[in-house]
Amino acid sequence: MTPNKLGLNLAMLLAVGLPALAQVDLSGSWASKNHEDAMERGAGPNPVDWAGLPLNEFGRAKALAFSQSTISMPERICWFQTQWHIAAGPFNLKMWNETDPLTGKTIAWVVGGWETRAPMTIWMDGRPRPSKNAPHDQTGFTLGSWDGDVLTAVTTHMKTGYMRRNGAAMSDQATMTTHFIRHGSMLTVAAVLEDPVYLTEPYILTRSYTESPTLLDSAGPPCIPGDEGVEEGRVPHYLPGKNPFLDEMNKVYGIPQEAAMGGSQTMYPEFRDKIKDKVANPGKCKRNCGN
Amino acid sequence: MRHRISKGTLTQLLPFMVGLLMVQTGLYAQGAGGRQGGPPPTPKAAAPIDLTGYWVSVVTEDWRYRMVMPLAGDYQGVPMTPAARKVADTWDLEKEKASPDQCKSFGAPSLLRVPGRLHITWQDDQTLRMDTDAGKQTRVFHFGNWQAPAGPATLQGDSVAQWELPRPGDPRQPPPPPDPNAPPPTHGSLKVTTTHLKGGYLRKNGVPYSDNANLMEYYDLLREHNGDLWMVVTTVTTDPMYLREPFMVSTHFKKQPSDAGWNPTACSATW
Amino acid sequence: MRSKLLVLLFAGVTVLGVRAYAHHSFASTYLEDQKMTVEGNVVQFLYRNPHSFVHVEAKGKDGTEVRWAVEWGAGGQLGSQGINRDTLKPGDHVVIIGMPGRNPDDHRLRMMNITRPSDGWTWGGTVE
Numbered sequence A: 001m002t003p004n005k006l007g008l009n010l011a012m013l014l015a016v017g018l019p020a021l022a023q024v025d026l027s028g029s030w031a032s033k034n035h036e037d038a039m040e041r042g043a044g045p046n047p048v049d050w051a052g053l054p055l056n057e058f059g060r061a062k063a064l065a066f067s068q069s070t071i072s073m074p075e076r077i078c079w080f081q082t083q084w085h086i087a088a089g090p091f092n093l094k095m096w097n098e099t100d101p102l103t104g105k106t107i108a109w110v111v112g113g114w115e116t117r118a119p120m121t122i123w124m125d126g127r128p129r130p131s132k133n134a135p136h137d138q139t140g141f142t143l144g145s146w147d148g149d150v151l152t153a154v155t156t157h158m159k160t161g162y163m164r165r166n167g168a169a170m171s172d173q174a175t176m177t178t179h180f181i182r183h184g185s186m187l188t189v190a191a192v193l194e195d196p197v198y199l200t201e202p203y204i205l206t207r208s209y210t211e212s213p214t215l216l217d218s219a220g221p222p223c224i225p226g227d228e229g230v231e232e233g234r235v236p237h238y239l240p241g242k243n244p245f246l247d248e249m250n251k252v253y254g255i256p257q258e259a260a261m262g263g264s265q266t267m268y269p270e271f272r273d274k275i276k277d278k279v280a281n282p283g284k285c286k287r288n289c290g291n
Numbered sequence B: 001m002r003h004r005i006s007k008g009t010l011t012q013l014l015p016f017m018v019g020l021l022m023v024q025t026g027l028y029a030q031g032a033g034g035r036q037g038g039p040p041p042t043p044k045a046a047a048p049i050d051l052t053g054y055w056v057s058v059v060t061e062d063w064r065y066r067m068v069m070p071l072a073g074d075y076q077g078v079p080m081t082p083a084a085r086k087v088a089d090t091w092d093l094e095k096e097k098a099s100p101d102q103c104k105s106f107g108a109p110s111l112l113r114v115p116g117r118l119h120i121t122w123q124d125d126q127t128l129r130m131d132t133d134a135g136k137q138t139r140v141f142h143f144g145n146w147q148a149p150a151g152p153a154t155l156q157g158d159s160v161a162q163w164e165l166p167r168p169g170d171p172r173q174p175p176p177p178p179d180p181n182a183p184p185p186t187h188g189s190l191k192v193t194t195t196h197l198k199g200g201y202l203r204k205n206g207v208p209y210s211d212n213a214n215l216m217e218y219y220d221l222l223r224e225h226n227g228d229l230w231m232v233v234t235t236v237t238t239d240p241m242y243l244r245e246p247f248m249v250s251t252h253f254k255k256q257p258s259d260a261g262w263n264p265t266a267c268s269a270t271w
Numbered sequence C: 001m002r003s004k005l006l007v008l009l010f011a012g013v014t015v016l017g018v019r020a021y022a023h024h025s026f027a028s029t030y031l032e033d034q035k036m037t038v039e040g041n042v043v044q045f046l047y048r049n050p051h052s053f054v055h056v057e058a059k060g061k062d063g064t065e066v067r068w069a070v071e072w073g074a075g076g077q078l079g080s081q082g083i084n085r086d087t088l089k090p091g092d093h094v095v096i097i098g099m100p101g102r103n104p105d106d107h108r109l110r111m112m113n114i115t116r117p118s119d120g121w122t123w124g125g126t127v128e
Helices: A003-017 A057-065 A068-072 A248-253 A271-278 B007-029 B082-088 B093-098 C002-012 C075-079
Strands: A028-032 A093-099 A106-111 A120-123 A141-147 A150-156 A161-164 A168-170 A175-183 A186-194 A203-211 B053-057 B117-124 B127-132 B138-142 B158-164 B189-195 B200-203 B207-209 B214-223 B229-238 B247-256 C036-046 C053-059 C065-071 C093-100 C108-116 C121-124
Touching: A057 A168, A120 A150, A150 B214, A175 B189, A175 B214, A175 B229, A186 B214, A186 B229, A186 B247, A203 B229, A203 B247, B082 B207, C036 C065, C053 C093, C065 C093
Parallel strands: A120 A141, B138 B158, C065 C108
Antiparallel strands: A028 A093, A028 A203, A093 A106, A106 A120, A141 A150, A150 A175, A161 A168, A175 A186, A186 A203, B053 B117, B053 B247, B117 B127, B127 B138, B158 B189, B189 B214, B200 B207, B214 B229, B229 B247, C036 C053, C036 C093, C053 C065, C093 C108, C108 C121
16 A cells, blocks of 8 residues: 555544534434423413413513404414424424535524424524514524533524413513433423513423434424404403403312412412412312323 | 645644544543543542532422322323323322321422422532422432442432533544633533332322332533523333333422522422 | 215214314313303314314304304314315204303304214314
8 A cells, every 4th residue: 555545544544533523413303292281282271370480460461361262363363383382382393404515514403393383493603693673583583502412592583472372472572592402312402481571580491302213294284274263353352350260270270369370489489388378179170181 | 637645744644643543532531530540530520510509499380280289180291001090090188188108299200390499419429419398308319330228119219320421522623721710511411210119109199100110310400691500300200000101201490599498398298 | 885885984983082282272262161062054164274163153042143163173183083174065064062162252162072963974072
């Protein structure tokens, strides 16, 4: 073998042996394990159940004015869910990376969309975030970075949406930070929502997924507008003090109104001492009992 | 036209390539904090993340199963077998109140779902200890080749721990210079496997796990831009008797600067 | 003969509790511990995502015609149970049992059971 060939072979050997950058492969079809908040994420939460949500008075007032019939209005039939629906909804996640065609390096990770949630493109190529005055759209704008083996994505420029599907709204000033943590065939997604308009402090949800051998679609099925029974021109709502479901959580679960109204205090253990004497005997489950 | 690497270029490149090969091999052989030829660092010294301190539950999920007594028969989300359902359907609130064993829902598979505070410390260089104020429970995570002593199954079981480190980076990239003002790193995880558990409740309303249950947990740290430090614990409970698939939840805690709010309370079957 | 067999098959089908997930919250939209019955004629069958709707005109207590919107499963979910866009046609006389909507002005139900007496076709269950 000539010295040149030896050198080339040695260089190739070393190049093959060099480890990749410290990036985890998050691509794949991830099945959502809806073992926590099963009802809230799936069939949907009870009315006036905002326990554990750090709502401020504006967030609470907005939620109390909400009628579920609102999203059957012709204009809102296919009202898009924001990226927060990744954490608040029940759906599986399809993830893949987009690469530079010349270098092969990852320039973005994508969390596929579903029904009324647009895909989340997590830009990894160091591009700048748009001006805060740039238009907001259904996808929002997301920049990502690696912290060790954890992918952290920060999303801004979202449109208004919901935090919980019973009227707890999120504003278009919200920022969502999503951490993707992979352990073998498990994925934990921790999502933190900060909303200066409706929340007093960050709101965090953590969800679990397992790698699925079943190939997931990267989008769809699309929402199709149609007549859901709310005629044009009617805007379902409740005036202040007129929401008829204030006592729902108490009637069904024995949970007092001050808990159901939410607020940051409802997230912390000491709140239990406050409500201990106000919690009614819960009795037996009559609906949405699971299994 | 054929391109050749000149002899001179090759001579210059060869030491670099050999050195690169040695560095690469060295990185893979090296554990975190280790030095070639010396004793391996203790688990405490090798900890890639600092879990010690006080942590508070932030209950934003499964609120009505954790902050208050859930309804009898409300099993939403738990992948129960028919056998588990049969057991759970016999649960009785008054019987539980009167029971001498009030700690059934404070076992390792469900302990972190009970709202409260955690205090994590190093018991010694090989052992991490977690105390909870709710239920006054203690879990002990043993690193290394620890063998569980013989004896009956217990509420907290026997836990073996190991650090999971992020994979090595590209040696072509020089490591960043150490910054004494930088916050502690959040790279790496704690993995804990717990066996030898005494059966208990996954939820206070009698959703059971059996003596055959095992637990696997991952503890991760996340630092937010506002300075909040979160500990996220992913918990997987397997139980061939009472769970038709692994029961998987993730629980989050916020780091506290002190023991303020630490409030040890006895186990309660109903609160 | 084959089409008769298919009709018989559909007539006999009762499907229970296929789980999937709601675009909006069922618990917040419907009174899930109540049931009511509406009998009338189909005016529209919207076979779509995220939720199909059957619009039925029925006589109210005062004799006036009221249009009810009955929420059903997504097109894909129903399709997997043998229900397609031609399963119901305008003019079909149906009897529907469902959970009433929380807002009475909506005249809305969540489908639990539908029967078409003319050929005995029926479907039952809940689709989330």
